[in-house]
Amino acid sequence: MTAEPIAGSTPSTGPVESGARWPVPPREGWTVDDLLTLPGLPPRTELIDGGLVFASPQSSFHSVAVDVLVSGLRRTAPPELRATRDMTVVIDKGNAPEPDVSVIRSEAVTGRQVTSYSVADVVLAVEVVSPDSEYRDRDTKPRKYAAAGIPHFWLVEMGGADHHPVVRVFERSEVTRTYALTGIHHDRLKLSVPFTVDIDLTEIDHL
Template sequence: MTAESAQDPVQWPVPPQGGWTVDDLFTLPDLPPHTELIDGSLVFVSAQRIFHADAIDMLMSGLRRTAPPEVKVKREMTVVLDSRNGPEPDISVVRAEAVRSRAQTYFKVADVLLAIEVVSPDSEARDRNTKPQKYAAAGIPHFWLVEMAGQDDRPTVQVYERGEATGTYVLTGIHHDHVKLSVPFDIDIDLTAIDEL
């Protein structure tokens, strides 16, 4: 520890009674990039693996290639689920009219058609359990969970669709080399393309 670091310790934000709100998430000064709000708690993201960045890039490219004009594909934008939850999916497919300006910092949950999480070591529980439950409860119709798997460390994409009767996600497929779907629009992505990045 240097003398300078002993004199200037990090000042972590102290939560108010009852926790933070989405309004706080957007107004607190000096929050680290990609800070999320889960159940009124701020969640700071740690450094990511190359797999995380490459998987996002590959999926973004594949989704944008086949996306119809009425949707937009965006990365790492806050989605406001309610006053105490503002997670940041790695990728969101939203209604085109939800993109209002280049200064925009979030989407309303009603505008999100598909949320995608690429699992990282520090976010496994949130990505596999917490976020899918919250996304489904908030009404996001489609969810993908992407994990590094196999000998080649390629992406495996688990595809979920929200059941209207239950309000929960149902697994509709697991894709190892290729994702070919007709919902929420025609999608055709070669997952082995990650090797070219």
């Protein structure tokens, strides 16, 4: 459903200059169609349970941790998989989060104008924890990813005096449809699933 504009605003725009007010949300909540078509939304806006979630400015750690992971995944991913960053993943009508890193099936990349992917095409979702999104990254989003069938999930946080990434690796149980922790990785991330992964997490010191 498309929102009705508020008084003093142009249809479906962002804040108006005089009052800096957003359009009134639809009674049933925002939808994926709204997220993908409303003009003027800030970068990295997500849709969670029918609500628009706006991201705060990212820290240097967040940015370079994503760089290290994307580079490492692209280096080792098989041809049938692609690693990407900051792309919307459509789960259902009212949920379209944007993982910091995703590994998707190559066949889902149908052109350079693609702005979102179906959750069915996602093999791995990665969230780098930020202060403003800590609860969503640790609880809300992994629960939704697991329920939607994403097989693998990584949670990345800054740890230790050297501020290196600490990666918690989770795999989905087909029985419980929830994630189980399979390992905590410091300095080096070596895995055999969803494919052979070998990432030197200390590379963050050079970025």
